[in-house]
Amino acid sequence: MLRRLVLAIALLLALVSLWLLSQRIWAPAAQLLVIAVLIFLGTAFERWRYRKDAGPHGAQWQHTDEKFADPISGEEMEVQYDPVSGERRYVRR
Numbered sequence: 001m002l003r004r005l006v007l008a009i010a011l012l013l014a015l016v017s018l019w020l021l022s023q024r025i026w027a028p029a030a031q032l033l034v035i036a037v038l039i040f041l042g043t044a045f046e047r048w049r050y051r052k053d054a055g056p057h058g059a060q061w062q063h064t065d066e067k068f069a070d071p072i073s074g075e076e077m078e079v080q081y082d083p084v085s086g087e088r089r090y091v092r093r
Contacts, residue, residue, distance in 0.1 A: 003043060006039060006043050007039075007040065007043055009039065010036045010037075010039040010040045010043070011036070013032050013033075013035055013036035013039070014032070014033060014036040014037075016032055017029045017030075017032035017033040017036060018033075020032065046072075046073075059082045059084065059085065059087070060082060060083065060084060061080040061081070061082055061089065062080065062081050062082070062083065063078065063080055064078075064079045064080065064081050066078070066079035067079070067093065075092055075093075076092070076093045077090045077091065077092060077093065078090070078091055078092075078093045
């Protein structure tokens with residue numbers, strides 16, 4: 001729900017930016033367009049950042065005792081470790 005609202009705001013800002021461009025108001029239009037793109041990319045990146053994936057083929061993820069609250073979302077995260085590759089990943093609890 002919140003993600004859709006943020007994306008709708010980004011779309012609205014982009015549309016206002018296009019309208020300003022059609023009125024030949026260049027600087028505010030460019031600023032709004034940059035803000036809209038940053039909001040869109042930030043929202044898309046956030047979705048990618050915490051995806052649950054299997055990791056590399058053959059990875060054997062082990063739970064660790066490490067847990068922390070994500071400073072951005074406030075959600076509790078858990079650290080998992082693959083002893084073969086040494087890779088760590090962070091998953092929602």
